[in-house]
Amino acid sequence: MTTKLMGQGVKRVEDQRFLRGQGRYVDDVAIGSDTLHAAVLRSPHAHARILDIDVADVLDVEGVHAVYTYDDLTGPMAEPLPLLIPHPALTHGRTQYALAKDEVNYVGEAIAFVVAEDRYVAEDAVSRIRVDYEFLTPVVGVDAARAATALVHEDVPGNVGARLEQSVGDAVTAIANAPHRLELDLTIERSACMPMEGRGTVARWDPDINRLQVWTSTQSSTGVRAAVAVKMGLDLGQVDVITPDVGGGFGVKINHPWPEELLVPLAARALGRTVKFTEDRREHFISSAHERGQVQHIEVGFDDDGRLHGLDVEFWHDHGAFTPYGLIVPIITSTQLLGPYKPQNYRVVFESLYTNTVMVTPYRGAGRPQGCFAMERTMDAIAAYLGKDRADVRALNFIQPDEFPYDQGLIFQDGRELEYDSGDYPASLEKLKELVGWDEFPAFKAEMAAQGRQVGIGLACYVEGTGVGPYEGAHVHVETSGKVKVATGLTTQGQGHATVFAQLVADELGVKFEDVEVVTGDTRRMPYAVGTFASRAAVMSGSAIHLAAKRTREKVLKIAAEALEADENDLEIVDGVVSVKGSPGNSIDLGTVSVLSNPLRYAFDEKSRAATQFSIGDPGKPPVAEDEEPGLEGKDFYSPERATFASGMHAVIVETDPLTAEITILKYAVVHDCGHLINPMIVEGQIHGGVAQGVGGALYERMAYDESGQLLNASFMDFLMPYVTEIPDGIDIDHLETPSPLNPLGIKGAGEAGVIPSAAVFAAAIEDAEGLTITAMPISPSELYTLRQEHS
């Protein structure tokens, strides 16, 4: 028997291509003189009425093929873009038009779309479009939105898109009656996904067969396909959407359709030419999506030991100018805030507010970093108030291992109960304390202090609902060569799906890892799929692939048993060869089984000729028996009852410079539990990437809007995404593997975990180093210096 690949750190099959620059992204599609290029005129104003758009000068520009404004859109294309995830509490949901109609609501909103011979000419033409505006008062930031002296949308009173309250027990009374009470006011600012590859779309219309092919850099090719078909009045069967290599998504590409995903196909059909749009970096800053901006008010009641009696959280979520992705982010904040703890009584209410800024859709972590910040700041505040160890206060409030499944009594983002399936938080905490040296830290701190150095330690815990439904599917096909082709419909953005999915198939089917090839995000291969978000790919597609491979195996064994005249139970499959256990000479390879599975047996190759030595089927019955299909394939879908809950804890030791307030990371430790690991190396890579983004969000990145709604740092020069030089050299990682009972592999999602506790853990560590309270993140050295001045 070959070694199981599940659990092995198999090297990523993708890396040779990616590291050698052989990745093929949307911008690499349709390189040639036939392709036209698009550029977009974007609003320079945060809030204005459009009085007139004059494109007369554009048509004179040599090389311009078309210019579109709202007035050129008809039918469904002239309707607002879809609101993907409605919710009863989203009483005032609003989405933008593909091209602005009458009004612009953020700097960057698309107004006109120019198609030209190349992008240079398209941009020249864009600069010649003249728009007359009537300025309206911009609403920027949560405070201005709440004050509502100006409105973003005239018909949305108070700028409130939604108000949602959930509660378990009676938090208000419990807090009032608790021995101790604290209140916290917290702020967390905006950042953004910032994938290396921005958005991009290519479309080609084939008039001979009335068919549209679209390549787009998305996290949901099936979603884009459905949107394009509806908006363009096409049948779904006329549209193919192909997602090639994607240079990062992190959430921003799950929102769809973006205006350009519709305008590019529209222009391609109208002009009869291939059309391409590639977003540039400034456009990504001002016209894609941001996340994280929230203001929070927390009231907590607890006893002398630090045990929670009640938690009452109110927060205001800045969702920008539109709500295409519904309330997913604030709902996640409000539910996942609880982390591994039992609040006893909990009430949470949020308002989701309009501002004249780029819209907010999920960014890796998707509302959890804010929730974790609220909860973990609260835990630290309780510990400080009682003079207790911060780890002890947390441990006291943990859900215990024998309490699973644990129902928090709330409704999660997927509309299902927030019920944790499994976990072992006390064990995680013990591992983390050991990994970071929690108990030894006070001595280290004293030793540093003696040298005039300031160090601090923080920890933060989280629980992450991963692998949300509704479903994913997979198709496994064994070719007559014995090679296995696997298709799943969700897309891939560099996670290593081609590796981990191949591991699962190799294990289940008994074939060599290198003989398995995985295709993702191609609607021609797998038309039913949801997408890659919410740390769901391994759980959802991984499970579906496992099930599809299992079906394929069943068919392999059935045919092989007949061919080898043996009992199915006596067969084993090793390295692509089926043999009778204990009788290795009595065997048949998978390629030959594939030949036998198809009664149409033209002898094109050696395999087909070799298959003639075997005889299967009953000559008295049809060549394809009832309930059978030709070919060696297996297809299955996986649809879970509810999300599976991964968990973890981070700790960081920082040093703060007494003079310059610079913040240096001395040690970063992660204990992570995502159930059974398919590939520990890839999970660790996910954690590294998440921590890196977390460091960015906690210490470097922010969206610096001025009062007029201009984004002042819309470039990589001023938006301080950390370089590798700002990320800790080593991240210490330990795993716990508490399997999920909800899926056949016992796995949980791992994609977002690394980023969730960052703001909380850095705030705690800096607070510990400085001895002053941190209530707002991110924090820069300049802000830390200001805090010191205010505190002294």
Add this chain to the structure above:
Amino acid sequence: MKPAPFDYRRPGTLSEAIAALAGEPDAKVLAGGQSLVPLLSMRLAAPSLLVDINGLPGLDTIEVTGEGDEPGVRVGALARHAAVLASDDVRRVQPLVPLALADVAHATIRNRGTTVGSIVHADAAAEMPVVLTLLGGSVEVEGPSGRRTIPADELYVGPLESSVGHDEIAVAAFFPALRPGAGVGFEEIARRHGDYALVGAAALVEGESVRVGFLSVSDVPTVVDLSGVADDELGDAALAQLEPMDDIHATAAYRSQLVRVLTTRVVRSAQEMAREGM
């Protein structure tokens, strides 16, 4: 992010290059392109003509001067930051140059960017303009009326504005040698490795003379004279002559604190070098 249309010429001689500039008031010189090309791409600059000087012979030199001339190093217009940084001659003759160059952006940018280009781009947040000013160096420029030398203290006239004429090409920069018994120091604090500094400081100590140059605290490179100031008053004395400003990365108060800290540190480094020799 594509540049607006422009003409492009790559002359083979300096006189052709100057002639090309002379005929086109909106022309720009392209050397390393590390500042200019992003400005073009973002359409923050839209020159009618780019005169690419990378084909001009003899401009990539790094020479030690002396023997009749003022001792120092003369860096040609096409000498890349990386080459200047790697030069043992430069390190020996004027150690402040490599000290500061090590903080100029990242290796990939230093491989292409030119030291002279950075100097005449006149960005007060850049390292080399301050170094040239502190050392009392100069720039050699050539134009239709011949060659002239602009002393550093006449070079910088405003934000991103130098006194080099639009039809002149800077052909070299001259950094005076460090005198025996003198010392230099350089340090900057940036948000990320290789970023423009929030504040940077360069010190030159020669006998009783103590002078410190600052980047990112004013519109033009600024040098203050701190001769005779007590060690524990250096920072405040420097601040008395500066007006640091707010931006999205730092408050004026924080920049002031960095001025205090860095002034003390660079003067101490320079004094140590002066004492111990290089």
